Amino acid sequence: MTLFRDLIDRVLSHEGGYVNHPNDPGGETKFGIAKRSYPAVDIKALTRDEAVAIYERDFWQRVQGDKLPRALAFQALDAAVNHGIGNSVRWMQRAAGVADDGVIGPATLAAVGRADPADLVLQFNAERLEFYAKLQTFDTFGRGWARRVAGNLRYAAQDN
Structure with missing residues (x-):
């Protein structure tokens, strides 16, 4: 089993099923795949396998997950899904003490x-x-985001 296949269930446990929350800037979402980012995808009909393929191609490969330590690989993937590739990479770079150029x-x-x-x-x-704390939608979604990070820290303890 590849590292990605080992970690993707964690991401999906955070993302859940179909949601169309009026305060979510991503709009209609399923398995964390948002209509705003994937306008050509029929979100309601999206299958788990299709979502996993998107995650591997568009997120895992772009954060170079196979080249990262397991604990950081998961964090980078989960953050890329939730905040975008650029933010995830810049946070990784800041954590590692290098220029945060997003590459x-x-x-x-x-x-x-x-x-x-x-x-x-x-x-x-x-x-x-x-x-998270700087986002305008923190009052609406902040509690869930904090639980997400708490869960991710628990995963990190398992991964080290």
């Missing part, structure tokens, strides 16, 4: 490789929590 290159991968994975996860999630 995973040799310097980022080397810094991540040298760092303690537990430290990376803690720094990464601190960035993530600060980001």
